[in-house]
Amino acid sequence: MSDFAALYWEQAEASAQVHFVYDVAAARVVFVNSAYETVLGGHREQVNDELGALLDRLHPDDRAYLAQYWKVLVRGQVTDEVEVRLLRPSQSEQTFCLTPYCSSKGSSSLLVCGTLRDISAAKSYQRNADAFNARKNATLEILSHDLGGSFAMMEQITDYLVEEIAVAADSQAAKLLQVLQNTSRNSLKLIRDLVAIEFLSGVDADLQLERVEVGAVLREPLEQLKLGQGVLGFHFAYALPPEPVYAHLDVNKFNQVLTNLVSNAFKFTPDGGQVAVQVETGPDCVRFHVRDDGVGIPAALQPHLFERFTSARRPGLRGEPTTGLGLSLCQTIVEWHRGTIAVVSAEGSGSTFTVEIPLAL
Structure with a gap:
């Protein structure tokens, strides 16, 4: 692990925000920090198994909008933040700000990195x-x-x-x-x-x-x-x-x-x-x-x-x-x-x- 990667891992682990790295070609989350468990209530070792259920919690009015945003994002044309609303089991809304702060092209895949921070109180x-x-x-x-x-x-x-x-x-x-x-x-x-x-x-x-x-x-x-x-x-x-x-x-x-x-x-x-x-x-x-x-x-x-x-x-x-x-x-x-x-x-x-x-x- 490079010094840069080690530093990123340490900062991500200490953060109260959800940090993730997603492999677009493999359609898998290759990294998520421990905040995933406290903020979204999941289990980080099972994040890919839980991803479908997490996407099902997207607010119905936001799904088409976010799908279009994602298409443009993976083409490397978007760096703007976007708000994401998730529904709790009680149907109350939980609002997050998604910040895509890094994307890097490898030889055969595109990695999209980002953070999710809960802005419900704000x-x-x-x-x-x-x-x-x-x-x-x-x-x-x-x-x-x-x-x-x-x-x-x-x-x-x-x-x-x-x-x-x-x-x-x-x-x-x-x-x-x-x-x-x-x-x-x-x-x-x-x-x-x-x-x-x-x-x-x-x-x-x-x-x-x-x-x-x-x-x-x-x-x-x-x-x-x-x-x-x-x-x-x-x-x-x-x-x-x-x-x-x-x-x-x-x-x-x-x-x-x-x-x-x-x-x-x-x-x-x-x-x-x-x-x-x-x-x-x-x-x-x-x-x-x-x-x-x-x-x-x-x-x-x-x-x-x-x-x-x-x-x-x-x-x-x-x-x-x-x-x-x-x-x-x-x-x-x-x-x-x-x-x-x-x-x-x-x-x-x-x-x-x-x-x-x-x-x-």
Whole structure:
């Protein structure tokens, strides 16, 4: 045994991750470390006898995807990590990260080396974080529309009182009206700035793409949007595909895109109007439609909607301001996902924004 091979063996044996070497031509595992027994519950001396049962535990939705990955891997064209889901006897999922870190061609065989590390706890943490972000975004929407609307009304009433009521400029009443005017204006600005800053800070974070089941990761944020808009008295509905659909998403960033599109839809939809999100599967993509029956977008503005600091920006029907950045940032995030975003709209007939993201095949 060479010094390099001995060093690798010692490091592999000490590792808590599963290390393996697989002979492709012989279709056999020629090495697996002791972590195989503690992590996967097998017996290392019987690993080849147990391999079939282990592959049977692969999540049904992952089998075709991993089979394609393996075909490309053994051609030496893939070094990227891939997530692998195994089902326990209880049918609960155990998620691993497979890292193919070495492959070497011998005279008659190809050896594929790799590690498996259990990331189930990290995935559970991420799901909880995404759910928290969904609730946070819904709460910010309520703050922006409900409290923002209340402060806007207070500002308008105060402005009216200042104009209509004759009081001495140095009187206590005039001072109180000025305080009320400043407080309502500053509170309104604070709320709207908070929502804008939250969206912008999320965009600045590094992109973290992962293969996810679209319906599973979007159901919680869409349900939170539905509950939040219900609190505000608006009508919001959503529809997800009946079958599992997989795409590579940065879940938090993509939720921000949907939240921004839904928020924009409500800005230009009168009270009593409808806003809906529909997710459907295309031949090679998953489509996200955000539809409203609001006032629509003038044809002259539509070519400029996705420009940064666009001249097409308009205040909402209830006076909501806009920076002209939201749709530009949405387009940027969608393009990071190798997708597209488009709009179909007519004045008086509402708008439909459509995002297309490639399927994870």
